[in-house]
Amino acid sequence: MNLGNIGVSIMHQSECLAKGGFKINGPPEMGKGPMHNEEDQEPSNETSLPQPTQVGRIETCTELIRQATKCLENNDKDCVTRLIEELVKANCHNGNAVGKELADEVKDVVHELWLISDSGEVCRLLMLLRNLGISKNWIREALGLNSKDLNKRLAKCGIDWESKATRNDIVKVIEGLLREKFGWSETKMCEELFKFIGIDVEAFRRYGIEPCIWLEGLEELSDLKKPYWFGLRASDLTVREFDDRTELEIDTTGSVDAVFFPTLLNTVKTPSLIVKREREAPAAKYVRKAITLEYYVDLGLNEWPWPINLNADELEKILNGFSDEELSMFLAGEIDGDGSVQYKGTVYVWITACKNCPKRINLDVLRMIIAKRFSIIGGFYQLETADALVFSGENAIRLLRRIAKYVHHPIRRLRIELILALYDGRISREAFEELYKTTEYKLGGPDIKHNNALAVAARAA
Incomplete structure (x- = not known):
């Protein structure tokens, strides 16, 4: 996937405000409750045209x-x-x-x-x-x-x-030239992303952990019938039906998602980009502007194979019809969208949903299905504006082993690989803690991993 297909103007950096769904950063610790979403809390470094x-x-x-x-x-x-x-x-x-x-x-x-x-x-x-x-x-x-x-x-x-030559055709030609003349590849793009957010890929590779493993298996997602897409639809992906087309849309202000989302959509069709400067007042004093990158693809009317709106009974029926592998794919899509993987003395896996909204029913169904199918037990945790289904300890490890190869979010997949290396005895706890620190998000202040979506997209392109 080459982000050159998304006509992004490279702009100087300025602080921006995150916008979008609520995600969870950390588990309850010392009775103080969970940390809020790591990936939606930091300021951005982009500006508009002069x-x-x-x-x-x-x-x-x-x-x-x-x-x-x-x-x-x-x-x-x-x-x-x-x-x-x-x-x-x-x-x-x-x-x-x-x-x-x-x-x-x-x-x-x-x-x-x-x-x-x-x-x-x-x-x-x-x-x-x-x-x-x-x-x-x-x-x-x-x-x-x-x-x-x-x-x-x-x-x-x-x-x-x-x-007339389409933009997609032109992009393919340019991408071919980049590969042939300059050695461009998706792996190089991945390495640039991690370098930008302060993660040393070679440090992980020295312990046999491949940071760009999230790229593996993406080509299989060219088939929208893969349950991963249904899981992503149940979390962050918006699907809209029009008279003549179906639109898949997903937006972000985060640095990692600025590369992950278009790479993901590109498995289906070359995505388009809208850069939106939001008008809402900043929620944090260190943020001056609100900039969101909105990626979307247009499909034919009958190309989206999954329900767009469904109730709890319909969701349960579909999930019960999945094989174990298909259910694991669905869960990976959910976690790539509204999930989080963390280590705070033990392992936690979070899946969140807004309170009193249609997505909230997913958590009840998921808890029941996962317990019934895999004997993996999760519990609920109530946040101020969201509810979370949380798996911890051995339950979290067992869940991660099932879904690991289907998770494609760069940070979440990297954490999963690192955590499993620790539990399998392939890395010492001291080395683990040093590497894990580089994947963490700073809360309550500027962090290069957040609100730098435009700068990262331009850099990757």
Whole structure:
């Protein structure tokens, strides 16, 4: 997986606020309760485009939209067409660059021209937008058409949209060149990620622990029927159905997930990226901005094989129908999403869900199924905003042995390999503790492992 396929602009670093699901960092210790999510507590180091450039672009776009509106009032279609071309070349149609409000105004201009154009002019407009590299999704939204109607119009105009080289094709060519000329590989990307967050891969390798083992077996996830995907859907993955497509979406502010999520989605289809600057007030004084990376892929209507919404009885029925290996895959997906693996004197495995939300039913079903199938016993722990199903000690070790090869989250898989090495006597406790420290997250203050998603994605690309 090459993150070059996700058009990320490399920006200077600034502190940012994490956003997203609640995860758990640590088990109750000395009666003080669990530590909060390691992976969602630290500030980020990214910023937006330099302010003068952003302001200048907005001023340019506002003026072009004003001129286009005037041309529409005068029914000057050629003038509007010329200004639409200028608007696109100035990136005024891109909500990430100028904001959703301005981008929507560009769509309005295109739609107004569409309404007053004859069939020949409509074809010329569509050809212009195609040649400018505008996506079909953007055009559908601007014109208020579904995919079927837009495709009919394109066919009538004799426009073969697919004949143009797609971004995915270009990415594959670039990736091939990187492999051939520069020796790029997924392993090098993995090593760069760990280097960025302060983990020495060679230190682990000296004890026979491979930090990039999480990459193994990813190719099997090209099949969405693998229960891993159902487990991830039960945790962090959002699945949305539209009239003409199904969208898989997952977002993050974390450094590790900025590489993990697109690598995972890429097993199915090359993901797209939206960089979102959130408007909510920061929850921590050391955070100034809130930046989220949202990765998504569009599938056909019938490509997602699992239920999108289901109740406890339906979930129990599906899980009971799984083999032991399939259930282990499902649990790995759950833990890669809303789970945590820790060592605090003993081993803890956490699976969390928000209180009083549909995902909460998963915990009750999972506790019962795991106990019944594997004789592995877990208990519940209540947090302020979430509930957790917790396995500890020997129960946690037995669970990790079952799911280890299916876990792909880089930090969680690394911790699992390290913990099992300790319990199997392949590493001393002193060496274990030194290595484990490098995987821990700092709480209550800046940590390179958190809120640096944009910087990590750019570095990996």
